[in-house]
Amino acid sequence: MVILSSLILSPFVKAQTDSTPQPVTIVPGSNNYNLLYQVQPKKNSTSAVSEVFTPDLIKTNTPTFGGWLAGRVAGLHAFQTSGEPGNDDYSFLLRGQAPMVLIDGTPQSFPSINPEQIESITILKDAVATAMLGMRGGNGAILITTKKGSRNGQHIEASVQHGVQMPTQLPKFVNAYKYATLYNEALANDGLAPLYSQSDLAAYQNGSDPKEHPDVNWQKQVLKNTAPFSRYDVSISGGNLNTRYFVNLDYLHQGGLFKKEGFNTYNTNADYKRYILRSNVQVNLNKFISSSLNLFGRIQNTNQPGANTASIFTNFFNTPNNAYPVLNSDGSLGGNADYLTNIYAQSVLTGYRPSYERDFKVDLNVRGNLDVIAKGLWVKVLGAVNAYQRESTNRSKTFAVFKETTDNAGHPMYTKYGIAGDMVNTITINSQNRLFYTEFSMGYSKEFNGASHLDAIVVASNDNRMVNSELPFNYSGISAKVSYSHNDKYLFEATAGYNGTERFPKSKRYGLFPAVGLGWNIARENFVKNNVEWLNDLKLRVSGGRTGNANVGYYDYYQYYVTGDGYGFGNTIPPAAQTVTLQQGSLANPHITWEKADKISAGLEATLFNRALTFSVDYFNDKYFDLVQTPASGSSMLGTAYAQQNIGTNRYKGLELQATWQREKDGFHYFIAPNVTVLKNKVEYMAEPAWPYSYMAQTGKPVGQAYGYVADGLFNSKDEITAHAFQGNNIVPGDIRYKDLNNDGIIDGFDQQPIGNQQPFVFYGANAGIGYKGLNLTMLWQGAHNRDVQLTGYRAFQNNGKGQAMEMHENRWTPGNNNAGYPRLWVGNNPNNMVTSSYWIRSGNFLRLKNIELGYAIPQKLLPRLKVDQVRFFINATNLVTISKLNDSNIDPENTTGVYPIMKTCTAGVTIKL
Template identity: 55%
Template sequence: MNKRRMRASLLVMLLSGVAQAQDSTGSKKDDFNLLFHTQAKKKTTAAVAELYDAELQKTFSTSFQGILSGRATGVYTIQTNGAPGNDDVGLLIRGQAPLVMIDGTPQSFNSINPEQIESITILKDAVATAMMGFRGSNSIVQITTKKGYSGPQRIEFTAFSGFSRPTVNPKPLNAYNYATLYNEALTNDGRLPVYSQADLDAFRTGSDPIGHPDVNWQSEVMKKQSAYSRYDLQISGGTEMARYYVDLDYLSQPGLFKTSADNSYNTNADYKRYIFRSNVAVDFNKYISTGLNLFGRIQNTNQPGVTTATLYNNIINIPANAYPIFNSNGSLAGSQDFTSNIYGATYKSGYRPGYERDFKVDLYVKAKLDGITKGLWIRGAGALNGYLQQNINRSKAVVVYQQRYGAAGDTSYKQFGTTQDQANGTTAGSQNRLFYTELSMGYNNSFGKNNIDVLVLANNDYRMINSDLPYNVRGVSGKVSYNYDGKYMVDVAAGYTGSERYAKNHRYGLFPAVGLGWNLTKESFLAGKTSWINYLKLRASYGITGNFNPGYYAYNQYYITAPDYNLGNSPTAALTVRQGVLANPNLSWEKAQKFNMGFDASLFRNSLDITVDYFNDKYYDLLQQIGNNTDITGANYGLQNIGKNRYYGVEVQLNYHKQAGAFHYFIAPNFTLQQSEVVYQQEVYRPYDYMQRTGRPVNQFFGYVADGLFQNAAEVNAAAKPSASSVVAGDIRYKDLNNDGVINANDQTAIGTTAPLLYYGLHIGSGYKGFDIAVLFQGAANRNIYLGNSYYEFQGGHGQAFEHHLDRWTPQNTGAMYPRLAVGTSYNNQQVSSYWVRSGNYTRVKSIELGYALPATITKLVHMQSARIFVNATNLFTFTSLKDVDPENYTYLYPIQKMVNLGINIKF
């Protein structure tokens, strides 16, 4: 290739892609993650977990959090929503919400296709995150995207298509059972039934579908399953001088709502995503290299005009006998109590498109300064990230009519709602901009058996979010890593960071950490003495980290206007100016003292890998409201740095793998046992020790301790009762903890388990010749959920009832799991109590994949490097004691989906 053509090729690669820097030998070196890179695991003292691309692609999720479930210790995920494009997966690392970084810079988006991910590294202890300063307390999830390589061009195409359906569908009652239980609830309340025997017979037989409807709304407007598909194309290659990686990805995920051919627009809850990534790296010579990463994502969403959340809420919570779909004249039915017709909301309420656009550009230039001294380098980097979400409202008003019959048998229709023009408006849901800059210098060299790696840098992270004033997080940090002959290891790291979101005299802080490691297999007393211990390293770390949680310039005092400001006992009618939330000029970042100790081992000819960690993290200066306050100021108190919590536990990761000829298999279990404790919070006055939050687990449930159900009047008369309501047989009985004969707030204490949370995963698989299978189990134990409002009957006086209400207390069913029924609010039975706490323990088959790689004799015929066909499923089975709700999504939000698909992966 002549010089002109080479320069043209380099220009094309730079314009099309993102970079990976490699050293002059061509070995991989990810310069985008230089700041937070971890050394080879055998050389670091930090607590880290690493996941790689092949295993991440086996779980379907539109967010990276979803593909982490069950795969690493310390990683706890909980999915509360399954709506297309909004499979809301919460992620905690050792009990904290982590900072997410992609290719070395902090990020605000989580939707990234797994094919673009080279690895995910989870940095858990202080020495691994100290350089982030006051953004390192909550651990870091570091995503590294794929890069190019020096070699012939490779093309890889992956396509799969399948279907999704809910893991659990709520089970509302049919009209007959609903009416029967409603009459019973009214009778329990001392009121007359509203449904006659003729009404009940009509509901049961379906003889009067207009006057006595029985509509299964899930069947009427929801599909049992929905199709989806994904397509991904990757192209990579390059020369010793320049390397490139390009990826194009398309995902389509329709929702479960039915649509009508009568509409010229889509009314389903759909999600479509388009992602482009290009990574290019160029070595101009053996000293100067540069890299450019380009990322673009377009997400198009759609909702019915009433919104997905509202429609699904109505489907679940409007009773089957509320109204028919249509009246006799074909109009949409409704009533005074139910003015939203579900059929109309599904098909006739218009639609709401949504558009999300974001891009990210990463650029670095690195110079090796071996001419000054071997191993010295300097590097400048920058990243620009922009995000915009727009929502378009093209909804329509749905008018409903209640069909009525006069004394003479005539029919009339009462209208609810008014006809209006279709809405047509656009709003910016959210938008943000990020501009990150960094200047770093490093030194890496060896002197005999002494190895040293030094990194120092300065960076600035500028952010503008929605209409808020912009802010910066800036600082300097450094890390020194030393090891002697790979035997003794020391890591010392520190970050000095600050932000104008804090007052000037509280703006910057220092966050140091140190780690020690000892490779015992290098010692003479162990080296070569045992054939079954191939590697054994002990390590420990300790450091001070911070959490950036400043609020919105909360150190300044602001004033607000409000009417009716009380002067003594006389309210003023005029508009007055008064203090808002009281300012806290001493506001500072939250802090943590983090201690970690553990070991890494390889045994039995490296067939068994073991990693064990013990962590003890004390979080202090947590922002909380003071408990002892007064109303004398007339203003609300702001947050203060007063709280203290502790998280501690044990993590165990095992990986056993074996090869026997053409057959191979692996077993990789992991579990985390995690406990927490409120060490200190300034509590409001509570007269009894059992009411105190201090000393309890963080986020412990508090309420009444249920003691079964009252079975008769004698039990009611002999027991302590609530002072604010009367109780009868079938109501929940509560324990009188202070023995004063009255059930009130003084009888509330910790409810639910206080045992450590156990979360775990088990990844197993095998392969024989071209066949392979892998299964991932994921779950949690010692976990409680609070069912609360979503579990109650007849809420609001006319709300839904479900199959679990059939097993309610009656004089004939004294062993029931549910109390006696009531209409609306039951003051006694709907108190927060242990009665509504359930075990949230579960084990889920998170993913399972069966694949077959075509023989090389076949793929070569069509000039393919390889071809693999696979069947993949996510959330296929769930084992839990809960019968009618999902253990993660138990509040009747849009259901979590189980996904089954057939796909193919082709490489050229």
């Protein structure tokens, strides 16, 4: 039964169906779920599970699987904060938590892989689906299943696509004349004399003196409008009755936005190249024993300027257009005592910093069919080894800048700042991880008189991880699951995990995590089946159980000591002669244990009108308790850090809805598949001080709630300031006014409360498509509602008054503009206006056209002449359109920190199947 998986759609792949007569379907799917340690018929599942398949994954151009899932799955919120090549991974939250990621059943995370090697991505949401993970299943799980070969001969598939990337948004800074004008205004507001004379302003405005009155648009100076993007992918698969194989080779290149200079013999751009090889082979050794060997290798090479990418983008905000010329009259680099980092020089004259990442993974399993002992009995042994290393090479160099002035005779003079140094050459191992995973499982499957079905599985596993120089981190335990169905109507599942880790005290090292699920397919009842022809399936399911999260530090139950300050006796002066002391580190907690989650989930799944319409509704209520936190109510008189303790309790609950409507007739087909999630959370308990006012408490408020002052507009006159509660001695008209919450006549720390939206977070997506024969158009929309962002990094004249101003600052408060969107301007520090307050909160709601693709497949009747099975051309765009109130401020709603921009990607390509 295609229920949850049908949310994720494509008009190109037909779904597998059961024996009931079906219309031609246009969505991918299967009759089974790929779950932990086993494959289970969907019709017998009581779990909250969603799936995504390859035809949808390949549509969104992103190096990481997080981008493929954005907007496609109810309950999963995927978001991106940077578009930097090689560092543009997505983060995702499943029902409010960061889920565990497994690949082919092994606990690992390869965020940067290619979609062509993936068969499906399964989202495991509730306790029944993840209890076998024990103390690693509390946050849900994402299971990636890679492709296997087929038994019907060899198939070759190749795909090539090329295109460009461009920023969704870049900040817009004012030119030199506007900057100087605004700066003088800010100085006047601070009671200071102007810095720029009228002749200075005229020179900036008419551009008559570019050396001493420059106007440099630094973004245009060092950034290109577009960057290249390309991918090449080849797969070979096939097999026979005894052997199956799938081999995939993929290359991806993601260029950067920095301009380069021909005089460099090395690359100074920020770019990313990735090479991936996967080989999956399955062999039937005899009629009782089969084996599979999966190999994965990945090389990732990234590069950036020697000054590093983040520093350059930071300096766009810290450097006004009039700071210095790019080059002086003699060709030297412009700069001065206030601006030592010429941005042009940073991008092309500071060398380069390449990084290299290497991954290698081997999975080997052997499965034995024990039908000779009992029909349906089997055993399997699995071993996996993974090695990862990332190293960075620093080949950077420094440069000197010069301030050009003229003497009394009009001759140029140059003052030097900094030193031009030689290129360094150092290599650093940033991280290296090694994983050894072993697993033994035994399963049993049996049918009773064709009416009832029993499945049982027991798994013992050990996961040993070595991260950098730390001692090994080991998870071990056993788990089991029993599933029973009667006539596909009455469903029962019971599962449990019992595992632990040595990072906990011996007395609290292992825990039991049970869960139970029940289901009832009402449509299989005779009184429905014989009377309601338009209803194919109607399943009710409910589950509940306990899962865990091993949020544990580095042996927090051991007390440790660190080197303290030395002291001497008598006239001891040299530090080396002083006596070394030891002092207590953070307090140990011999009772620390894992975090726990009690989860309840209920769902309704339905398929109607000969499977033209499918939908599902899920409600969940998850209580997370024994959360590891440091008490906020402690006293600094302790003299060291308080121990981590299991003291917090949070609750997450919500509603997930998803639906699919699809039709096909006479070669014309269309579909639409919306999904929406409403998520509400709150802190039920945390150890916090006894606040004097209830509105200051975090208990009872949303998890992660921002706190600050409540802005009440801007002061428009001195009389308003005098009549208001005291905010400070230097408040002037145009400053932010705050509410006196406790009515004591003083604005201070006791007037801070939750700020921003406290409504349930809503995120949604809609996948849709239309086509006629070989021509098709698909699109995916992604959005979020009740979302706030803090724009603290977009203030004028940051960097101690030396920073840039933006176009948004032109709508600042002045005596004639009382309805301004920005306070009065100031230079340098302004404690009143710069504190955290609701004034800087903006709506982060957005609707994004995540993907759109137009494709055309050459008619089948023409393909024999070409000796191919399929040829399909396509044009694809990712992040093409974003609708947001932040567009007016040239800010992407997911990238609000001014780092490397999120990118639009537009490509054209062709896929050929042989």
